Amino acid sequence: RKEVEQDPGPFNVPEGATVAFNCTYSNSASQSFFWYRQDCRKEPKLLMSVYSSGNEDGRFTAQLNRASQYISLLIRDSKLSDSATYLCVVPSGGGADGLTFGKGTHLIIQP
Amino acid sequence: EAQVTQNPRYLITVTGKKLTVTCSQNMNHEYMSWYRQDPGLGLRQIYYSMNVEVTDKGDVPEGYKVSRKEKRNFPLILESPSPNQTSLYFCASSPEPRTDTQYFGPGTRLTVL
Numbered sequence: 619r620k621e622v623e624q625d626p627g628p629f630n631v632p633e634g635a636t637v638a639f640n641c642t643y644s645n646s647a648s649q650s651f652f653w654y655r656q657d658c659r660k661e662p663k664l665l666m667s668v669y670s671s672g673n674e675d676g677r678f679t680a681q682l683n684r685a686s687q688y689i690s691l692l693i694r695d696s697k698l699s700d701s702a703t704y705l706c707v708v709p710s711g712g713g714a715d716g717l718t719f720g721k722g723t724h725l726i727i728q729p
Numbered sequence: 730e731a732q733v734t735q736n737p738r739y740l741i742t743v744t745g746k747k748l749t750v751t752c753s754q755n756m757n758h759e760y761m762s763w764y765r766q767d768p769g770l771g772l773r774q775i776y777y778s779m780n781v782e783v784t785d786k787g788d789v790p791e792g793y794k795v796s797r798k799e800k801r802n803f804p805l806i807l808e809s810p811s812p813n814q815t816s817l818y819f820c821a822s823s824p825e826p827r828t829d830t831q832y833f834g835p836g837t838r839l840t841v842l
Contacts, residue, residue, distance in 0.1 A: 650828050661819055661833035662772070669828075705772070709827040717826050719764075721771035 621645065622708050624720040631696055632728050638692040639723045641706030651689045652707040653680055656722065662705055666691070693725075701727045731756045735820050735834035742810060743842050750805045750837050752820030758832075760823045761803040762787065763795065765816040772819070777826075778803055810841040 623642045631637045643651075650669050654662040666673050668689055672681040679692040693700055706720035733754045742748055754761065762777035764787075774787030778797040792814055794806040803822075807814060820834040 652830075654831075659817065659836070659838075661836055662831075663833070664830040667830070707831075717774070717831075719772040721769070 621718045622706055622720040624704075624706050624723045626721060627724040627726075629723065629725045630728055631725065633696060633698055635696050636692065636694045637696055637725065638690055639704065639725075640688045640690045641708075641720050641723075642686075642688045643706075643708040643718075644687065645708065646684075646687060648709050650709060651680075651682060653689075653691050654705040654707060654719075656703045656705055658703075665704070696727045698727050698729060701725060731832070733820055733822055733832050733834035735818075735837050737837060738835060739838050741840045741842065744811055745809050748807050748810060748839075750807075750818060750820075750839070752803045752805065752834055753801050754803075754820075754822040754832070755801065756822060756824075756832065757800065758822035758824055759800070760826045761797065762821050762826070762831075763793070763803070763805050764819045764821065765789065765814075766819065767816050775805070775818075810839075812841050815839060815841050 621644050652667050653665040655665045656662040666680045668680045668682050677694045681690045703722040703724045705722045708718050736751045759780045763775040764772045766772050773789045775793050776787055776795040778784045781800050784795050797803055818837045821831045823829045823831045
């Protein structure tokens with residue numbers, strides 16, 4: 619099983635809709651998780667951190683399911699500006715660094 | 730302004746011509762790392778550094794070198810670039826990689842002919 623897996627999409631969603639996507643991870647010992655947003659050809663930027671069961675920030679909600687080893691990102695009332703690639707990041711448990719990035723889920727919000 | 734800077738932002742070079750991509754951060758972070766990003770492969774770590782004079786290989790270190798002589802700088806060196814090193818490169822820094830935000834530089838788009 620790959621360490622971090624994401625559906626690459628693209629997810630085509632009408633403006634105003636709610637969209638959710640998941641990220642599954644293999645290291646059951648991971649304690650912290652991150653969602654990063656990356657616009658085309660630009661640097662990734664932190665969207666949300668998830669340390670316990672979940673986190674909410676405005677229209678964005680991240681939830682953690684430790685039993686099934688996945689984290690989800692929910693975007694409500696989606697805006698055109700939400701169009702981006704969303705990267706899931708999980709500490710992989712190996713070595714001093716141990717960060718693993720998912721390949722990302724591409725989201726396109728349509729007017 | 731807290732930031733990570735990379736130079737150059739764009740570079741076209743030829744096979745075998747040594748090059749260095751600089752990375753500098755002004756946040757006094759101990760941890761720095763280099764990634765390359767390729768279509769369909771996502772972000773892959775090249776090298777990372779937990780502190781000055783401490784560096785270690787990531788997932789794809791072949792063909793690259795790094796150094797960490799000062800806390801703020803973490804240059805990426807390609808001694809003999811090859812076309813398969815054509816990619817988008819990102820430098821990142823963080824206080825602690827497993828629990829803190831990683832701050833990425835703007836990226837360097839490298840083409841090796």
